[in-house]
Amino acid sequence: MVESTPVVWLDGKESAGQPFLRLSAIDNVAVALRTLKPGEELSLPAATPDQEATTVVVAARIMKGHKVALSDLNKGARVVKYAQLIGVAAEDIKSGEHVHSHNLSFINNDTAYARNAELKPETIESSDTFQGYKRADGRVGTRNYIAVISSVNCSATVANRISEAFNHGKLDDYANVDGVVAFTHGTGCGMDSAGEGFQNLQRVLAGYARHPNVGGVLLVGLGCENSQIAGTIESHKLATGPLLRVMNIQTTGGHVKTIARGVEIIESMLDEVGSIQRETCPASALTVALQCGGSDAWSGITANPALGYASDLLVRQGGTAVLAETPEIYGAEHLLTQRAASDEVAAELMNRISWWQDYVARNNGSLDNNPSPGNKLGGLTTILEKSLGAVAKGGTTMLNGVFRYAEQVDKPGFVFMDSPGYDPASVTGQIASGCNLVVFTTGRGSTFGSKPAPCMKVATNTDMYRQLSDDMDINAGTIVSDGDSVAEVGERIYRRLLEVASGSVTLSEGHGLGDHEFVPWQIGATM
Amino acid sequence: MVESTPVVWLDGKESAGQPFLRLSAIDNVAVALRTLKPGEELSLPAATPDQEATTVVVAARIMKGHKVALSDLNKGARVVKYAQLIGVAAEDIKSGEHVHSHNLSFINNDTAYARNAELKPETIESSDTFQGYKRADGRVGTRNYIAVISSVNCSATVANRISEAFNHGKLDDYANVDGVVAFTHGTGCGMDSAGEGFQNLQRVLAGYARHPNVGGVLLVGLGCENSQIAGTIESHKLATGPLLRVMNIQTTGGHVKTIARGVEIIESMLDEVGSIQRETCPASALTVALQCGGSDAWSGITANPALGYASDLLVRQGGTAVLAETPEIYGAEHLLTQRAASDEVAAELMNRISWWQDYVARNNGSLDNNPSPGNKLGGLTTILEKSLGAVAKGGTTMLNGVFRYAEQVDKPGFVFMDSPGYDPASVTGQIASGCNLVVFTTGRGSTFGSKPAPCMKVATNTDMYRQLSDDMDINAGTIVSDGDSVAEVGERIYRRLLEVASGSVTLSEGHGLGDHEFVPWQIGATM
Ligand SMILES: [Ca+2]
Ligand SMILES: [Ca+2]
Ligand SMILES: [Ca+2]
Ligand SMILES: [Ca+2]
Ligand SMILES: [Ca+2]
Structure with missing residues (x-):
């Protein structure tokens, strides 16, 4: 996160019945949940003790998924959504106005990559436990x-x-x-x-x-x-x-x-x-693969921030959360370098980005994570905003390490492992790196399962959750459909993770899935 | 083949008990089956009516697998093995001398790529049949x-x-x-x-x-x-x-x-x-994938020439034989352009070769089919000789077409399909191109099986055939161990192909293999 203000994730219930969603107290834009009409009043409660309740009057027609300004934003002001910088105001924007390509600029200068020196390591409180398999060499399994x-x-x-x-x-x-x-x-x-x-x-x-x-x-x-x-x-x-x-x-x-x-x-x-028998182990023994696949417009608003919240909870317990999928953050890598624990960690991430530029170029392809016309129509304005949706899975804590594909993760906290976005290849790398649990968010509805680390799937929207009830473990769509907060759903994911780590089976696991999803990332010529 | 003389494949029995192997009547070198010592006499019967029986006196120590000159070869003379040009004499070579790197040169000039204008299409005699499944659209299956x-x-x-x-x-x-x-x-x-x-x-x-x-x-x-x-x-x-x-x-x-x-x-x-019921179909309805994997020093001497003989028999029945594995012929592609039915066919093969040069280069790899130090120690001298081993599977008839990976083969006769040498990726392409049978030669011992086209495996040597008896359908090692001829084993392969086409199960098929060997050739970045 680029703001040093502590993030307060908002209870969506503040706006229950209201046609907008504000995800954190420091956000100065909200997302329309239906088309907003000029003159509509959006009632905004105080989210923190120093805030005051206000009313925003919608100043233009704002389509579903698009952003409305929650306060006056002077030209050059930082525009914040999901507690993250998504760009700067290209002109003066009034409260209630539509915020999109016409008045929001992507910033991309060298300083954007600089580490945020104000970011501090989390204070580790090791209190949560699960029932795991302690191996002779100290490693801890969630399955056997x-x-x-x-x-x-x-x-x-x-x-x-x-x-x-x-x-x-x-x-x-x-x-x-x-x-x-x-x-x-x-x-x-x-x-x-x-x-x-x-x-x-x-x-x-x-x-x-x-x-x-x-x-x-x-x-x-x-x-x-x-x-x-x-x-x-x-x-x-x-x-x-x-x-x-x-x-x-x-x-x-x-x-x-x-x-x-x-x-x-x-x-x-x-x-x-x-x-071997299960015994009580600290939550710090968990290494969780963060993954998304079949994303939709809600991924970045519901399931991914909720998974990010769960990642933060785990990291504060001394556990490890492994973000991956380099192409998903491509073009917005400063979202992560800003959070780097050291210049070396930031540099290693930039090394991987350079490697990808070469990899794709030499394969006559292109990596373009810019919002597509469809993305823009859906309300996504900048590459930062788009990538935020994926990066949101990694929460808000310090980036402690950057690893190669399938390299053993040997640092706790929030880390990044280089991989394609392609689900089976990415998860195979994450599991090989030592992840003993997988959380997979999906909007279109992936039915992925994995072994030997069990996979728990989180739906981004309630419609899909209901349609694919045999596959979805948790519904993060309630953040929109039921006014649940990101924190509530994040807490739910985290609690379920501890249960699954102790042997409770996920849906994909109960169905025995995971025998055909071992897909090592192939690079280079097949001869 | 580069000689216009008809190939007479020799019955190894001519030299039963003798320590050498001459594969065709036009060969002017033979392969030592054990170390030959100076002074040993090699008795060479007349192979054709115009030849005379002679005795070759070994003039130097010649190791197992290495070549001995069967006649005097003047500097510049074409050196022929497996009825194919493998190079030219770099100096005058006397009968009985060792033929290897010191006196055998690889020729690589533009004329080497020229089509052999004397090569004529085979006369098709459609007499052989099998019991196949005729589909409504005229295609014929060997399985259902x-x-x-x-x-x-x-x-x-x-x-x-x-x-x-x-x-x-x-x-x-x-x-x-x-x-x-x-x-x-x-x-x-x-x-x-x-x-x-x-x-x-x-x-x-x-x-x-x-x-x-x-x-x-x-x-x-x-x-x-x-x-x-x-x-x-x-x-x-x-x-x-x-x-x-x-x-x-x-x-x-x-x-x-x-x-x-x-x-x-x-x-x-x-x-x-x-x-659907099986009914009598002409052998011309067969499209056979030619494949080798886990090759050894005997592959090019026994199983591959024997499979080439079977390919020729099939082609003369109007059937189709599909050679593949571009890296295996790399550097010796003129072996095939010389046999091309038209300049266009030759040009298309050279296009594929250029594509491979680019493919490997852009993947920071290298394609080098030159004999390795180990190959040279084993007696292989030139890239031509090495590639001959692989190309031998394709027999001696005209090259009628060159196809992309997995492209529908729509020309009868001997054709080439571009693919890696890697067995599962290559066979997957051959089957996708329409092959309804697979013949797989192996020296080290592959246990490959395929569906929906059954795979028949041919061992290159008798030791491995005995050790992997659950996997090897036919032993071509008898060409060395029992004095069988290439023609005899080739005929055996061809006859067995007709039986298998009619429903007789191969060993891999009887064991139900082929559920995990479907491997489409991946090219490009995984993102
Ligand atoms: Ca059990
Ligand atoms: Ca993915
Ligand atoms: Ca498997
Ligand atoms: Ca092969
Ligand atoms: Ca399969």
Whole structure:
């Protein structure tokens, strides 16, 4: 956040029955929930003790989703929405006037990237707990899976057959084993073994193998692939042993014998993997992947700010919240550099942005996060405002670190991991980086699920929540439909996270989803 | 082939008990099957009526896999192995001498690319038949599947759940339905909708939807993805109807309802899809994907030439053989331009080569098909010789066409389809292009399987064939171990192809493999 004023998230009930939404006490614009007509009066209660209740008289026709000025804004004044700077007034704007492209300018100068020196680390209060699986090395899991990981597509069928052997009753005696899951994918050979795509894949494979939600691992290769298991083991310092086994099809006599042997190996792990018990763990042991997909006009107004509120609660408990999806913040990266804990963190984020510019350019593509004509019609004015919708998931605390795709996150608090916006590739990286929970906001309605970290989905609007009731865990649409506050829904998400971390199943988890969404980010030529 | 002399493939039995292998009557080098010592006599029978039996006295120590001159070769003489030019003598070489880097030069001048004007189209003799499924539009299938195709990873789980509902007994009453198969993948969104990767994916999805081995299709999307089903249908002129249905999760009420509805839709297709009967079809209705993977030093000597022999037999019946794997021929593309049916065909191949140079360069990689130090140690001297091993799968007939990845092959005979060498991505393109059979040669031992086109695997060496007996359909290693000829094994492959086309199951097919090997070639940035 760019304001040093503490954020007060507003209870939407202040405006219950009113046709507008103001999300924080420091916002000087509100969003129209229906078309506003000139002369309408918007009644604005005092949001903080130093504010006074006022009435704003609408001065122009303002369409649904568009912004209305809540006070007079002089030319050059900072325009704030979701407690964030979205631009400056390009001319004097009167209270009640429409704020959009004609009178709101995007600012993009070097000072915009400067760290906000007034931002302080959160005071950590470690009081909340959950029931988790403490691993011998100190890591804490929220689930207890056995992973069968293929090094290359050529061993995908074998890995899947091994895991499928445990689908039907074989785990009945192992109440604390959540499942035997195959993590298989389309890559692993025909690639440049010195390239970034190869490094991505190695980090993903290693990240899943050492994931705190995984109690036992079998790595299965073909034998002649680029992505050699021995190389993954060595370069990522994994230690083979009774609970981390490896095998290759070519040296095990073909697919039939490898499947049979793999099943035996997993059987030999079950007693030990299943012997672990949940125990009380601090909320600081949670690392939550923040994700959005199938976004809509409400994502940035309801579900994402609510998830941001939950992120703040978690960070204040000493936990970790991992924002990702670099293309979603592209062009508005100063929203994050302003929050950086150090110049190094800010610089690393800018490095990743430069990398993306090159990545997209060399692929003959373009990254353009500017509001599209459709976005503008819907009321989004600047790239800052658009990106805010995505960044809002990350709350308001200091940015403590910037990580490569699937790199182990080793700093608490709010951090960023580089990834595509594409959901399965992004979440795969977040889980590989150590996330033991996933929260996924969606407006159009994604039915995503993930393993070994369970995924909880948050709907941005009440209509979709009702239509996709088998998939949506929480409805953030009540911020608009029922006058719930961002804080209320954020608190709800956070409380539900602690329950899920303790073993309560999410909808996607209850349905067993997550077997086909392991998608390591491919970079580079397939040869 | 570069020689106009008809190729006579030699029966290895001529040299049974002898420590060398000469593959064709026009070869002027042979391959040592063990280290040859100076003074050893190699007895060479007459291979054709105009040849005389001779004895070659080994003049130097020649390691296993290396080449020995079978006659005196003057400086500049064309050196021929597998009936193909592999280079020219860099100095005078005497009969019995070692032929390698020190005395064999790669030739690479513009004339090397010139079409061989003496090469004539094969005379087509349509006599062989198989029992296939004739579709209403004239296409002929070798299998009869129902395909559930996901447009994007976000619908992969739903597609898999729909197909899994038919795993257990539900197809018992439909003897002529080979299965309900989900074709799911890791891509479909976060991509440039104007890019080549997107076009690849659309061709693959459409190619599977209209595949002759597919009797019914259900396309399943999420709803908000880049890869819109409606776009695929329109751009590839697919016609929806009772046997080609589409659905989106977001408009069907979420994943549970979509699975249930999808199962109903497939059930409604079963009677019609299952009513088709096999009938006698000409071998010309076969389109065979030629593929190699996990190659070894024997690939180019045994399995690939034998598959080339089978390709020739098929082409002479009016059938189609589809070579692919552009990186495998890179640097030796004149092996194919020399065989081009027209200048346009040759030019299109060179276009693809240029495209690959750019593709790899822009991905900061390199394509180098030159013999590696290991290759050279094993006896491979020039890039021509190395690429010959891969190109040998395509036999000796005219190159009738060059196709893009997953483009519909609409010309009979020997053709080339651009693809990576990476097995699952290459075969996915070949099947999408219309191949209704796959023959896969392997030395290290791939356990690949594919649907809806069955895959038959050919081992390059007898040791691996024995070790991976659950996976290898045919042993071409007998060319070395038992003195079988390339022609004999090629005939065996061809005869087995006709049986498999008629419904006899391959090993991979009997084991049900092919559910996880659908890998559309991804090009471009994931965003
Ligand atoms: Ca259990
Ligand atoms: Ca899988
Ligand atoms: Ca996303
Ligand atoms: Ca699949
Ligand atoms: Ca291959």
